[in-house]
Amino acid sequence: MGGSLALALRRSGYVGVLLGAGGSPEDLGLAAAARYPAADGTAPVFDRCSDDPAQLPWATVDLVVLATPPAALPEMFRRLREWIPATTVVTDLASVKGEIVATGAALLGRRYLSAHPLVGGERHGFAAATGDLYAEALVLLTPGAAGADERALGLVPFWEGLGCRVRTMSPAEHDDALAATSHLPHLLAYAFMASLGDSDALRDLGGSGLRDFSRIAESDPALWTDILLHNREAVRRRLQALRHTLDDLDAALAEARAPALEEVLARARSRRQQFHFPPRT
Amino acid sequence: MGGSLALALRRSGYVGVLLGAGGSPEDLGLAAAARYPAADGTAPVFDRCSDDPAQLPWATVDLVVLATPPAALPEMFRRLREWIPATTVVTDLASVKGEIVATGAALLGRRYLSAHPLVGGERHGFAAATGDLYAEALVLLTPGAAGADERALGLVPFWEGLGCRVRTMSPAEHDDALAATSHLPHLLAYAFMASLGDSDALRDLGGSGLRDFSRIAESDPALWTDILLHNREAVRRRLQALRHTLDDLDAALAEARAPALEEVLARARSRRQQFHFPPRT
Numbered sequence: 001m002g003g004s005l006a007l008a009l010r011r012s013g014y015v016g017v018l019l020g021a022g023g024s025p026e027d028l029g030l031a032a033a034a035r036y037p038a039a040d041g042t043a044p045v046f047d048r049c050s051d052d053p054a055q056l057p058w059a060t061v062d063l064v065v066l067a068t069p070p071a072a073l074p075e076m077f078r079r080l081r082e083w084i085p086a087t088t089v090v091t092d093l094a095s096v097k098g099e100i101v102a103t104g105a106a107l108l109g110r111r112y113l114s115a116h117p118l119v120g121g122e123r124h125g126f127a128a129a130t131g132d133l134y135a136e137a138l139v140l141l142t143p144g145a146a147g148a149d150e151r152a153l154g155l156v157p158f159w160e161g162l163g164c165r166v167r168t169m170s171p172a173e174h175d176d177a178l179a180a181t182s183h184l185p186h187l188l189a190y191a192f193m194a195s196l197g198d199s200d201a202l203r204d205l206g207g208s209g210l211r212d213f214s215r216i217a218e219s220d221p222a223l224w225t226d227i228l229l230h231n232r233e234a235v236r237r238r239l240q241a242l243r244h245t246l247d248d249l250d251a252a253l254a255e256a257r258a259p260a261l262e263e264v265l266a267r268a269r270s271r272r273q274q275f276h277f278p279p280r281t
Numbered sequence: 282m283g284g285s286l287a288l289a290l291r292r293s294g295y296v297g298v299l300l301g302a303g304g305s306p307e308d309l310g311l312a313a314a315a316r317y318p319a320a321d322g323t324a325p326v327f328d329r330c331s332d333d334p335a336q337l338p339w340a341t342v343d344l345v346v347l348a349t350p351p352a353a354l355p356e357m358f359r360r361l362r363e364w365i366p367a368t369t370v371v372t373d374l375a376s377v378k379g380e381i382v383a384t385g386a387a388l389l390g391r392r393y394l395s396a397h398p399l400v401g402g403e404r405h406g407f408a409a410a411t412g413d414l415y416a417e418a419l420v421l422l423t424p425g426a427a428g429a430d431e432r433a434l435g436l437v438p439f440w441e442g443l444g445c446r447v448r449t450m451s452p453a454e455h456d457d458a459l460a461a462t463s464h465l466p467h468l469l470a471y472a473f474m475a476s477l478g479d480s481d482a483l484r485d486l487g488g489s490g491l492r493d494f495s496r497i498a499e500s501d502p503a504l505w506t507d508i509l510l511h512n513r514e515a516v517r518r519r520l521q522a523l524r525h526t527l528d529d530l531d532a533a534l535a536e537a538r539a540p541a542l543e544e545v546l547a548r549a550r551s552r553r554q555q556f557h558f559p560p561r562t
Contacts, residue, residue, distance in 0.1 A: 118488040138485060167485075180477055181486045185494045187530060188469060193549035195519070195526040196461055203556045204419060204448075205462045207399040211558035212493040213466045218553050221546035225539050232534040238476070239531055243524075245476040249468060250520055253513040258506050265502035268474035272499050275484045277492035 001093050001120065002067030003031055003129030006045050008162050010036040011131040019061070020046040021053035022068065023126065030126040058083040063158070066092040071226045073100050077107040089152050091115045095178060096230040097142045097171035105144025113152035116140045116174065117164065118278075124220055136278065139164045142171045179234035184242065186224055187235060189217040282374050282401065283348030284312055284410030287326050289443050291317040292412040300342070301327040302334035303349065304407065311407040339364040344439070347373040352507045354381050358388040370433050372396045376459060377511040378423045378452035386425030394433035397421045397455065398445065399559075405501055417559065420445045423452045460515035465523065467505055468516060470498040 006018050015038070020031050032049040035042040050056055061084060066076050073092055080090060090112045094100050097114055104112040117139045121128065139159045141148075159166050169177075193214055196202065206214075228235055245264065252260040287299055296319075301312050313330040316323040331337055342365060347357050354373055361371060371393045375381050378395055385393045398420045402409065420440045422429075429436075440447050450458070474495055477483065487495075509516055526545070533541040 118486065120488065120490070140486075177483055177486050180480075181483050181491050182488065185473065185491050188473060189494060190546045190549040191526045191530055192466065192469060192523060193552045194545045195523040196552055197522065199461075199552050199555065202458055202462050205399065205421075205458050206556045206558050207401065207463065208559055208561075209401070209497045210462050210466050210556070211561075212496050213470060214553050214556075215493050216490045217549045219550070221543050221550055224546055225543040228534060228542060229537055229539060232537065236531060236534055239527065239534075241478065242473060242476040243527065245472045246520065246524065249472055250517060253509060253517055253520075256510055256513065258510060261509060262502050262506040264475045265471045265505055268471040268498045269500070269502055271474045271477055271480050272495050274480065275487045275491070275495075277487050278489055280489075280492075 001117075001133075002065065003027070003034075003126040004119075004131065004133035005065060005067065005093075005162075006031070007034070007036070007129055007131035008134045010045055012162055017047045017060070018045065019056050020049040021056055022051070025051065027126040034126070034129075053079070054083070056083075058088075059085055061085075061088050063154075064088060064090045066090070066094075068092070068094075069223045069226050070094045070096050070100055070230050074103045074107075077104050077112075081107050086111075087151065089113070089154060091152075091155055093117060095120075095182065096227050097174045099230060101142055101144050101171040105146060110144075110146055110149040111152050112144070113148040113155055114142045114144075114171070115155060115159070116142065116178070117159070124223075134159075135163045137164045139166050140174055141166060141168045142174045143168065144171070175231050176234045176237075179231055179238045183228060183231055183235045184238045186216050186219060187228060187239065188242070189214050190221075190224070193217045282398075282405075282414075283346065284308070284315075284407040285400075285412065285414035286346060286348065286374075286443075287312070288315070288317070288410055288412035289415045291326055293443055298328045298341070299326065300337050301330040302337055303332070306332065308407040315407070315410075334360070335364070337364075339369075340366055342366075342369050344435075345369060345371045347371070347375075349373070349375075350504045350507050351375045351377050351381055351511050355384045355388075358385050358393075362388050367392075368432065370394070370435060372433075372436055374398060376401075376463065377508050378455045380511060382423055382425050382452040386427060391425075391427055391430040392433050393425070394429040394436050395423045395425075395452070396436060396440070397423065397459070398440070405504075415440075416444045418445045420447050421455055422447060422449045423455045424449065425452070456512050457515045457518075460512055460519045464509060464512055464516045465519045467497050467500060468509060468520065469523070470495050471502075471505070474498045 009018065023031065028049050028051055031046055034045040036045050064080060064084065066073060068076060073094060090108050092114050093116065095116060101114045104114060117134055117137050119133050119137045141155065156166050249264060304312065309330050309332055312327055315326040317326050345361060345365065347354060349357065354375060371389050373395055374397065376397060382395045385395060398415055398418050400414050400418045422436060437447050530545060
């Protein structure tokens with residue numbers, strides 16, 4: 001997420017200073033070596049990369065984008081509070097907001113404004129970074145209870161400048177919606193694959209349907225454990241509704257009630273047709 | 282499925298007679314108008330199309346491919362028995378086999394050999410037909426209890442000539458495997474979308490993960506009611522295993538047991554990585 005954002009910034013014409021921190025040694029090496037086309041040939045994407053964020057020149061930083069798993073954020077907020085000037089804006093890209101936003105707002109105040117760009121994929125690390133990851137994406141901004149100050153609202157033109165659309169909602173609205181549109185689908189794809197048991201005899205028998213349905217089950221298990229636990233109340237509510245639907249479908253199958261089955265399938269299809277999804281790239 | 286097969290046959294160099302029957306009036310019109318590149322310009326893909334299969338010149342037919350939903354097959358077998366010569370081979374492309382194969386073998390004998398090419402998509406009708414649908418696909422042949430005769434085994438080179446790999450398994454093995462790799466994923470994608478309830482507020486919030494996970498929920502509800510009911514015993518067994526996994530995950534979420542959650546997610550990911558899926562076209 002962070003590497004793709006740096007590439008997207010350079011592609012959009014940003015020629016200012018970019019500092020990178022964190023990631024594995026391999027990621028940092030790839031990030032430090034990455035270049036982009038500039039007026040006089042090529043230029044480094046990152047002006048400086050470090051495995052120790054404490055070493056960066058924090059007094060010069062206008063905007064901090066935290067592209068880390070949710071569990072790492074509270075400690076990052078605490079450390080940033082000691083490093084950054086009062087004028088620096090802080091955002092994160094986490095997929096879950098409730099406690100994260102409350103903690104960030106408590107520690108950093110109204111110059112902290114959390115963001116969730118609805119992009120991603122099952123791959124991670126700088127090797128998977130791409131400058132078009134954010135193109136035409138929807139970015140959800142989720143201010144804390146006190147709102148965001150003028151400087152933090154600079155994030156609206158920031159994301160729009162990368163070709164994104166921006167929408168604002170509360171952290172609770174975000175978490176309830178994302179439980180439905182992202183967290184429960186991930187849980188289901190994982191649960192489905194885990195339920196197959198010893199699947200050696202099946203591994204050549206998956207078509208394009210299973211390939212696409214289960215792609216998100218290759219997402220990072222540690223990251224998704226973190227996301228699911230942070231949003232476990234909303235995820236469990238959505239899971240409960242799904243289990244009721246599965247009970248109904250199982251009963252319809254057991255009693256071979258074709259009209260009941262077809263009614264649920266047709267309703268599902270019509271719901272799916274109402275969604276606006278990003279185009280396949 | 283039938284239109285794509287006709288296009289694939291022409292692409293593979295087949296210049297013999299192709300007859301088409303069934304489909305909606307629109308489909309038949311599109312099929313009748315379709316052309317392919319031939320030595321002297323273009324030629325019609327189908328030599329003749331009819332909305333009434335009884336009118337086709339059955340005495341001249343070497344191979345019948347039934348590309349219809351499972352529920353329509355028993356009646357087709359019965360009618361074919363009156364129309365076709367004893368030397369004609371019959372196959373179908375149904376996604377479910379048990380009763381279908383038993384009925385076909387009882388009515389048509391060993392010259393009937395059922396096939397399931399692991400291809401498809403949520404779109405149907407001739408407008409969705411494409412000559413590369415079958416390229417590099419795996420085709421499962423599922424002979425009835427008495428096996429297949431020499432003529433029916435001509436289906437092996439038939440599919441290989443279209444670039445497919447062929448594997449033979451029993452109808453019961455087929456139905457158990459496909460319950461896992463196709464039927465339950467469809468049921469789950471449908472159940473998930475149906476469980477969202479009134480989803481107006483969510484319809485802009487789906488990213489590429491939900492897009493791919495839920496694609497198969499746009500499949501034809503009548504066709505899938507038919508498939509799921511034909512294979513309901515195997516589907517219900519696989520659904521039961523999934524429900525146990527969901528119970529475990531729900532308990533791990535309720536008690537915030539991160540290691541238990543991550544263990545299931547990591548196991549799911551490793552299973553998914555063992556699958557060989559068709560490439561995205």
